[in-house]
Amino acid sequence: MSIFESIKISIQMLLKNKMQSFLTMLGIIIGVMAVVIVMSVGASSQEFILNEVKTIGTDLIGVLPGNSKGAPSSAMGIVNTSLKYEDGEKILNQNNSNIDTLAMYVQGNTKIIAGENDLNISFSGSTENYMIIQKVEIAEGRFYTKEEEKNYSRVVVLGSKVAKDLFGDQSPIGEKVKIKDLSFKVIGVFKEKGSSLTQDQDNSIVVPIKTAQKLLLGIDYINLMRIKVVDESLIDETKEDIRSVLRESHNIDNEDEEDFTINATATALESIEAITNAMTLFLVAVSAISLIVGGFGIMNIMLATVEERISEIGLRKALGAKESQIISQFLIETIVITFLSGLIGIILGIFVSFIIYEVIILLGTNWFFIIPFWSVIFAAFVSIGIGLIFGIAPARKASKLDPIEALRYE
Amino acid sequence: MLIKVNNLEKQFSNGEVVTKVLHGVSFNIEKGEFVSIMGPSGSGKSTLMHILGFLDKLSSGEYLFEGEDVSKLTPDELAEKRGKKVGFIFQSFNLLSTLTVLENVTLPLIYSNVKEKDREKIGKDLLERVGLSHRLDYNPNKLSGGEKQRVAIARALVNNPEVIFADEPTGNLDSKSGFQVMKILQDLNEKGNTIILVTHERITAEYAKRIINIKDGLIISDEKVVNRQIAKDNNELLK
Numbered sequence: 059m060s061i062f063e064s065i066k067i068s069i070q071m072l073l074k075n076k077m078q079s080f081l082t083m084l085g086i087i088i089g090v091m092a093v094v095i096v097m098s099v100g101a102s103s104q105e106f107i108l109n110e111v112k113t114i115g116t117d118l119i120g121v122l123p124g125n126s127k128g129a130p131s132s133a134m135g136i137v138n139t140s141l142k143y144e145d146g147e148k149i150l151n152q153n154n155s156n157i158d159t160l161a162m163y164v165q166g167n168t169k170i171i172a173g174e175n176d177l178n179i180s181f182s183g184s185t186e187n188y189m190i191i192q193k194v195e196i197a198e199g200r201f202y203t204k205e206e207e208k209n210y211s212r213v214v215v216l217g218s219k220v221a222k223d224l225f226g227d228q229s230p231i232g233e234k235v236k237i238k239d240l241s242f243k244v245i246g247v248f249k250e251k252g253s254s255l256t257q258d259q260d261n262s263i264v265v266p267i268k269t270a271q272k273l274l275l276g277i278d279y280i281n282l283m284r285i286k287v288v289d290e291s292l293i294d295e296t297k298e299d300i301r302s303v304l305r306e307s308h309n310i311d312n313e314d315e316e317d318f319t320i321n322a323t324a325t326a327l328e329s330i331e332a333i334t335n336a337m338t339l340f341l342v343a344v345s346a347i348s349l350i351v352g353g354f355g356i357m358n359i360m361l362a363t364v365e366e367r368i369s370e371i372g373l374r375k376a377l378g379a380k381e382s383q384i385i386s387q388f389l390i391e392t393i394v395i396t397f398l399s400g401l402i403g404i405i406l407g408i409f410v411s412f413i414i415y416e417v418i419i420l421l422g423t424n425w426f427f428i429i430p431f432w433s434v435i436f437a438a439f440v441s442i443g444i445g446l447i448f449g450i451a452p453a454r455k456a457s458k459l460d461p462i463e464a465l466r467y468e
Numbered sequence: 469m470l471i472k473v474n475n476l477e478k479q480f481s482n483g484e485v486v487t488k489v490l491h492g493v494s495f496n497i498e499k500g501e502f503v504s505i506m507g508p509s510g511s512g513k514s515t516l517m518h519i520l521g522f523l524d525k526l527s528s529g530e531y532l533f534e535g536e537d538v539s540k541l542t543p544d545e546l547a548e549k550r551g552k553k554v555g556f557i558f559q560s561f562n563l564l565s566t567l568t569v570l571e572n573v574t575l576p577l578i579y580s581n582v583k584e585k586d587r588e589k590i591g592k593d594l595l596e597r598v599g600l601s602h603r604l605d606y607n608p609n610k611l612s613g614g615e616k617q618r619v620a621i622a623r624a625l626v627n628n629p630e631v632i633f634a635d636e637p638t639g640n641l642d643s644k645s646g647f648q649v650m651k652i653l654q655d656l657n658e659k660g661n662t663i664i665l666v667t668h669e670r671i672t673a674e675y676a677k678r679i680i681n682i683k684d685g686l687i688i689s690d691e692k693v694v695n696r697q698i699a700k701d702n703n704e705l706l707k
């Protein structure tokens with residue numbers, strides 16, 4: 059008897075008892091579906107997070123005030139003032155050939171007024187290289203110059219949404235806006251960028267860093283420094299260069315006393331990947347358990363089926379079926395059931411993942427629809443494997459039936 | 469010699485309880501014979517037939533089929549003999565309702581590895597011989613008892629067996645259908661098939677050429693049929 063024939067017999071059996079077959083299959087369907095969904099959502103969220111990090115750039119080094127070891131001071135309400143504008147200047151003055159550019163930042167929130175309109179927004183004070191580091195472009199007008207950065211110019215570049223909310227379709231270039239009762243001149247508008255996890259570029263404004271420090275915030279320190287290296291491979295080396303400049307500048311000679319933290323998005327990326335992988339693996343393991351439970355369900359039902367079909371099995375043996383042929387018939391029957399369940403589970407899993415994707419997109423997040431190819435292969439093989447493992451006991455039981463006993467049984 | 473049985477005994481043991489059914493029977497059956505095994509209910513007819521048909525094992529004694537000691541056969545060899553050497557016709561038809569009439573007939577061919585195309589042809593030819601070529605795709609449940617038994621006969625013939633065993637083949641049939649079945653069996657015997665018929669009725673047994681009469685697991689007589697029933701001479705029931 060060919061495998062093809064056995065499969066045909068199995069499908070006939072399944073169709074004969076549609077409702078029972080469906081209930082038999084349910085456990086596996088749900089298990090496989092769960093695996094596919096978990097893997098899809100896992101892969102999608104990983105892609106989402108990585109994408110967010112990548113928009114910042116993987117060739118960037120960040121420098122924050124305060125020591126990363128021990129509790130973060132900001133969490134305890136302490137403002138860390140250890141990083142200064144001059145620190146950035148010193149790094150730049152090294153003329154380190156690994157360093158492409160550097161930008162410094164201060165941040166705050168404010169109200170901005172233009173004529174009748176006003177908005178509450180967040181603002182950044184930054185240096186002239188802001189646009190390179192942030193990967194933004196000017197849609198209209200220009201960005202401020204080094205001179206304007208240094209001499210406390212009251213100029214502002216608006217995010218696309220801010221420009222639209224304040225000025226509608228009119229060009230804001232050259233117009234005056236009021237920030238904290240001071241008059242600023244609009245010199246540029248950024249191109250639309252879309253929001254990301256870390257920043258809503260379109261809904262914020264940028265002014266020269268010194269202007270922000272002195273006129274808007276009244277501080278003499280900076281919140282953040284970002285350094286772009288020439289090539290990603292130089293990150294570790296450059297981090298050490300920066301560390302030595304800052305140690306010298308702050309008169310520090312051991313690690314525990316460092317009042318700054320240097321980190322790199324590239325390393326952050328790796329750890330994010332590792333974390334999301336671990337998370338996905340965990341969830342897959344959880345859904346795999348439901349698959350095993352489904353497997354036991356199938357085994358029980360197949361054992362009951364053997365009981366129901368004693369006379370059929372006896373007849374088949376009386377007509378010349380060998381034990382091995384009965385075993386393969388029942389085994390193939392179980393595998394066909396689990397494989398079909400797997401197939402249905404995969405299709406439903408993809409379908410549900412797609413719905414999840416659609417819903418998240420509707421909620422306004424830049425989500426991804428990813429079905430990892432290997433998750434489908436994995437689910438298919440696992441469901442066949444379950445049929446193989448849990449089909450053995452019923453198949454053996456059927457093959458060992460005595461043909462007479464089976465024929466007598468009515 | 470097709471079948472040679474020597475002092476065959478059979479007992480069933482269910483735990484403590486041992487039931488002795490056959491107490492030592494001996495006989496020979498030649499190729500081409502038509503033998504009835506007759507006896508009252510519980511006398512051990514079916515038990516004997518199951519042993520002869522490789523469905524059950526003897527407890528002691530000897531059973532040679534075509535000169536081969538059946539007790540020495542492996543389970544796979546027994547399965548092969550069941551598939552190729554013998555055909556069974558049961559009182560309760562034993563057709564599978566999950567299969568069509570044609571598929572039921574060709575089922576034994578699956579296990580003897582005949583290709584699907586050839587199977588179909590063999591099955592159709594046989595169903596034509598038993599007058600059921602218009603019922604190929606029927607579900608067996610939709611057939612009358614007589615038709616069911618004719619399907620079972622076609623199935624029994626499908627592997628061109630040496631012997632056809634029929635255990636009370638007319639037991640569930642009205643007299644006319646029963647008669648038709650007996651006619652087919654006699655026709656087959658004319659063409660050279662060996663037939664072993666199990667029955668408790670003398671009238672049915674007399675369609676055979678020889679009757680082995682058993683009672684309480686022992687042969688009480690083994691003789692030729694003098695006034696044989698000939699199906700094709702019975703004009704009344706032939707219509």
Ligand SMILES: Nc1ncnc2c1ncn2[C@@H]1O[C@H](COP(=O)(O)OP(=O)(O)OP(=O)(O)O)[C@@H](O)[C@H]1O
Nearest residue numbers: 480482487489508509510511512513514515516668
């Ligand atoms: N598996 C078994 N275990 C115990 N006893 C059995 C078993 N099979 C058959 N018997 C007994 O053996 C005896 C003979 O049974 P068998 O079926 O051979 O009778 P039979 O002559 O075919 O009767 P009938 O005409 O009613 O079919 C009966 O008493 C029956 O109860």
Ligand SMILES: [Mg+2]
Nearest residue numbers: 513514515635
């Ligand atoms: Mg009987």
